[in-house]
Amino acid sequence: MQNGKERTAYVSEMLPLAKKYSEYLQFTTTDINEYPDAMEMMGVRRGLRGPSVQNPSNGDVYPYTGKQRLSAHVMEMFLSDIIQGKVQPLQRQYSSEHEEL
Numbered sequence: 001m002q003n004g005k006e007r008t009a010y011v012s013e014m015l016p017l018a019k020k021y022s023e024y025l026q027f028t029t030t031d032i033n034e035y036p037d038a039m040e041m042m043g044v045r046r047g048l049r050g051p052s053v054q055n056p057s058n059g060d061v062y063p064y065t066g067k068q069r070l071s072a073h074v075m076e077m078f079l080s081d082i083i084q085g086k087v088q089p090l091q092r093q094y095s096s097e098h099e100e101l
Contacts, residue, residue, distance in 0.1 A: 013071065017076055041046065050066075053078070
């Protein structure tokens, strides 16, 4: 879990990136230590760490598996790779409680 200063610095760094892509993308970050059910709700397998990008129109989730420290530049390159089809989405894994509508 990040402390208040780390979180503030992270938000300050990512905000310009979010604004740059706001017409095309909407994203949020979630501390999975604080909200562990968020992974399952997104269909992400347990044990995956690091940021993931979810396409809200179809539910596809793209995990960042790179080794570089997360920065706005690294995230922008990751988003570019997703847009160019260089990163494939995870296969969604539903719990046994999932019901089709």
